[in-house]
Amino acid sequence: MDLNITDEQKALTEAVSGVLARHGNPASNSGVSAEPAAHDPKVWEALVEVGVPALPWSEEDGGVGAGFAELTVAAAEVGKSRIHLPLAETVVAGAIITRTAPDSLRRELIGALAEGSALPVPALDEPMRAWSPTAPTVRAEGSGESWTLTGTKAPVRFAQDATHVVVSADTGSGTGLFLVTDVQAKGESLTFEGTSATLLADGEQAEQALAEALALGGAVLCGEALGAMEEALGRTTEYLRTRKQFGMPLAAFQALTHRAADMYAELELARSAALFAAMVADDDPVDVDAIARCRSVVDRAGKLVGEEAIQMHGGVGVTAEYAVGHLTARLTQIARTWGTPDDRVGELAAAVGGHESISLLG
Amino acid sequence: MQRRLSEEDAAFQQKMRTYFTDEFPAELKEKGTNRNDLDPQDIRRSQATLAEAGLAAPGWPVQWGGQDWTSLQKFIWDSEMRAAGVPPPLPFNTSMVGPVIAAFGSEELKERFLPKTLSCEIWWCQGFSEPDAGSDLASLRTTAVKDGDHYVVNGQKIWTTLAQHADWIFALVRTDPNAEKKQRGISFLLIDMKSEGITVRPIKTLDGDVEVNEVFFEDVRVPADQLVGEENKGWDYAKFLLGNERVGVANVGLVKKTLADVKAHAREVTRGDGTLLDDPQVAARFARLEADLMALELTVIRVSGGSKDGKPDPASSILKLRGSELQQDVLELAIDVAGPMAASWDDSVVPQWAADAVPTYLNFRKATIYGGSSEVQRSIIATGILGLKG
Ligand SMILES: Cc1cc2nc3c(=O)[nH]c(=O)nc-3n(C[C@H](O)[C@H](O)[C@H](O)COP(=O)(O)OP(=O)(O)OC[C@H]3O[C@@H](n4cnc5c(N)ncnc54)[C@H](O)[C@@H]3O)c2cc1C
Numbered sequence: 001m002d003l004n005i006t007d008e009q010k011a012l013t014e015a016v017s018g019v020l021a022r023h024g025n026p027a028s029n030s031g032v033s034a035e036p037a038a039h040d041p042k043v044w045e046a047l048v049e050v051g052v053p054a055l056p057w058s059e060e061d062g063g064v065g066a067g068f069a070e071l072t073v074a075a076a077e078v079g080k081s082r083i084h085l086p087l088a089e090t091v092v093a094g095a096i097i098t099r100t101a102p103d104s105l106r107r108e109l110i111g112a113l114a115e116g117s118a119l120p121v122p123a124l125d126e127p128m129r130a131w132s133p134t135a136p137t138v139r140a141e142g143s144g145e146s147w148t149l150t151g152t153k154a155p156v157r158f159a160q161d162a163t164h165v166v167v168s169a170d171t172g173s174g175t176g177l178f179l180v181t182d183v184q185a186k187g188e189s190l191t192f193e194g195t196s197a198t199l200l201a202d203g204e205q206a207e208q209a210l211a212e213a214l215a216l217g218g219a220v221l222c223g224e225a226l227g228a229m230e231e232a233l234g235r236t237t238e239y240l241r242t243r244k245q246f247g248m249p250l251a252a253f254q255a256l257t258h259r260a261a262d263m264y265a266e267l268e269l270a271r272s273a274a275l276f277a278a279m280v281a282d283d284d285p286v287d288v289d290a291i292a293r294c295r296s297v298v299d300r301a302g303k304l305v306g307e308e309a310i311q312m313h314g315g316v317g318v319t320a321e322y323a324v325g326h327l328t329a330r331l332t333q334i335a336r337t338w339g340t341p342d343d344r345v346g347e348l349a350a351a352v353g354g355h356e357s358i359s360l361l362g
Numbered sequence: 363m364q365r366r367l368s369e370e371d372a373a374f375q376q377k378m379r380t381y382f383t384d385e386f387p388a389e390l391k392e393k394g395t396n397r398n399d400l401d402p403q404d405i406r407r408s409q410a411t412l413a414e415a416g417l418a419a420p421g422w423p424v425q426w427g428g429q430d431w432t433s434l435q436k437f438i439w440d441s442e443m444r445a446a447g448v449p450p451p452l453p454f455n456t457s458m459v460g461p462v463i464a465a466f467g468s469e470e471l472k473e474r475f476l477p478k479t480l481s482c483e484i485w486w487c488q489g490f491s492e493p494d495a496g497s498d499l500a501s502l503r504t505t506a507v508k509d510g511d512h513y514v515v516n517g518q519k520i521w522t523t524l525a526q527h528a529d530w531i532f533a534l535v536r537t538d539p540n541a542e543k544k545q546r547g548i549s550f551l552l553i554d555m556k557s558e559g560i561t562v563r564p565i566k567t568l569d570g571d572v573e574v575n576e577v578f579f580e581d582v583r584v585p586a587d588q589l590v591g592e593e594n595k596g597w598d599y600a601k602f603l604l605g606n607e608r609v610g611v612a613n614v615g616l617v618k619k620t621l622a623d624v625k626a627h628a629r630e631v632t633r634g635d636g637t638l639l640d641d642p643q644v645a646a647r648f649a650r651l652e653a654d655l656m657a658l659e660l661t662v663i664r665v666s667g668g669s670k671d672g673k674p675d676p677a678s679s680i681l682k683l684r685g686s687e688l689q690q691d692v693l694e695l696a697i698d699v700a701g702p703m704a705a706s707w708d709d710s711v712v713p714q715w716a717a718d719a720v721p722t723y724l725n726f727r728k729a730t731i732y733g734g735s736s737e738v739q740r741s742i743i744a745t746g747i748l749g750l751k752g
Contacts, residue, residue, distance in 0.1 A: 252752025
């Protein structure tokens with residue numbers, strides 16, 4: 001086992017950070033709130049040009065077959081940049097498609113995603129429902145080639161710019177996954193009123209595909225969170241060195257520097273977890289629990305690093321014009337994407353009886 | 363990045379597993395892991411067995427019984443040894459004084475001490491801390507004054523682990539009281555515990571055991587050829603010693619074994635119609651600790667694999683801090699799994715593991731104090747890595 005970044009991966013991070021710096025416009029620059037930002041097609045296009053969205057998909061499907069390790073290091077740059085991009089979302093939608101769609105549709109969609117002409121995202125959440133990957137209240141009716149959906153999915157991140165949505169719906173005999181191409185979004189809300197849809201999978205196959213896809217998306221989120229934490233800690237230590245109070249730099253106060261040390265410890269544990277999640281994501285079959293475990297580590301690190309970063313900046317930390325709070329906002333959101341931190345611990349808890357201990361080597 | 367072990371490493375892992383599970387004497391396993399059953403003879407036999415198999419100190423130079431292994435292989439060695447319940451070699455011997463002698467000692471010292479240190483024919487104890495020199499170790503006051511071809515040692519050490527069983531002590535002593543910086547006047551001396559003028563006084567810890575001691579030196583005459591390296595360079599050797607064993611310091615293998623044992627007990631304790639492990643809150647405690655342990659283990663593998671420009675990966679600085687905390691969390695969970703049984707320390711009343719739960723938990727509060735306390739670790743990270751200086 002080797003958890004170290006390769007030279008090619010390092011080169012990729014430089015390319016990605018260059019693109020983001022040239023084309024991105026983080027919310028703090030304009031001083032707007034830390035609300036999840038809408039899709040920015042210009043940055044996405046630039047990322048498509050360096051090949052990022054194509055990284056995890058096989059060449060046969062129209063990707064470049066590089067894998068999740070590559071995508072994770074790219075995601076870390078996105079996390080640092082404070083720019084919101086549908087990386088994890090397209091991975092979840094893409095992974096469902098690669099697992100369930102017939103050959104021609106799969107190649108067409110993944111190819112278009114890689115080229116930037118399609119933006120498929122998942123639509124899983126529903127108003128006033130706690131997170132659940134199964135048994136949604138959106139209903140699916142029909143059979144064979146002909147299905148319609150009724151009900152509301154919200155919020156659906158990037159719905160306004162999505163070209164395709166992968167929707168979970170109740171078929172009457174379980175959860176089915178459907179592809180909708182006529183995307184009519186009101187903000188990040190999608191209401192279906194007998195909207196026609198293509199059945200991708202149902203029953204056990206749907207459950208399995210969704211679980212794996214969410215794990216892969218989760219691995220990407222780990223990478224993004226890693227970058228955000230790195231940036232938050234870097235900005236915090238810089239601030240401690242330069243901000244003066246009581247006639248000395250804040251770095252003179254051990255009450256603060258020891259907490260910064262704890263942030264570093266959490267960050268490094270989370271780095272190991274994020275890199276491991278990426279390696280697990282490249283495995284077949286994907287060990288869904290292993291990625292949930294990694295996310296759980298990242299959840300906790302993100303909370304500590306994000307909250308402490310704001311705290312140690314004092315008042316400026318909560319302003320819209322300052323970068324640190326935006327990183328915290330993103331970390332807070334990442335930890336609640338496709339389940340809360342408690343949900344993940346709950347999932348893992350339900351599985352602890354199944355093994356004696358966790359074996360990483362092998 | 364690469365997830366799987368290479369073929370070579372997988373074969374290595376299998377070899378270690380076979381040796382530790384099938385070939386290592388079963389009667390020596392699990393010794394010293396339970397309270398009160400540490401028989402020094404067993405510890406010696408166990409280490410001698412490992413030494414014979416070439417498995418006592420893989421980190422040493424090959425010439426002195428070490429192995430030409432990668433850091434990942436050393437990690438596998440440690441993991442397999444712990445998983446099989448094999449008592450690890452004495453850290454004082456193999457992680458502390460051995461590497462110092464091998465790196466800084468004369469040829470004569472090496473020949474005299476390394477083989478017996480490897481086999482545990484000599485049991486070493488560590489004489490660093492003093493009553494007024496704890497975290498601020500460099501303020502130590504035990505003196506060694508040259509008298510012909512001897513040093514005369516006077517002073518006191520404290521917290522000396524297992525000094526009651528030790529044959530020799532490696533001690534930091536002040537040889538130059540007038541040095542400009544207090545770090546500069548310290549030497550690293552090897553002292554026979556049978557020397558005249560040494561008194562060992564036990565200190566009882568909360569669990570009722572005697573694991574640490576005070577060691578008094580009164581005009582102890584130590585042959586000058588038992589000085590390691592150069593006079594007044596002892597602080598450098600001590601720093602080398604403390605920074606030496608990064609792989610072992612997180613204790614991942616031991617913590618993993620303990621957590622698995624605690625889980626096995628949680629399956630045996632009943633709650634309602636099921637077991638304690640079926641309780642979602644208890645299961646969540648295990649899930650969290652398994653995640654923490656995974657992250658720590660991955661970090662050990664990551665930092666032991668990669669050194670940055672010959673320097674250790676800075677992330678290695680978190681291993682002691684988080685490893686000791688995790689170990690304590692696991693032992694606290696053991697108390698909660700024992701539940702009402704934890705109120706008794708008497709193994710004729712409750713099972714041994716339950717009787718041991720609280721005393722072991724209390725004993726291991728030490729883990730965040732010794733070997734550089736958690737506060738000292740945080741200061742090292744803050745100044746050394748984050749560059750935070752007042
Ligand atoms: C069970 C056990 C076994 C041991 N075995 C050995 C052994 O074999 N050989 C040996 O030489 N020593 C041994 N030690 C000693 C150990 O290394 C010391 O206890 C340790 O260095 C701390 O010193 P102290 O106990 O004097 O505490 P102090 O240094 O007095 O510290 C007291 C508290 O203050 C904190 N503190 C100290 N300085 C600072 C600072 N600058 N900033 C913030 N916080 C600070 C500490 O972290 C601690 O919480 C052992 C200790 C224990 C408990």
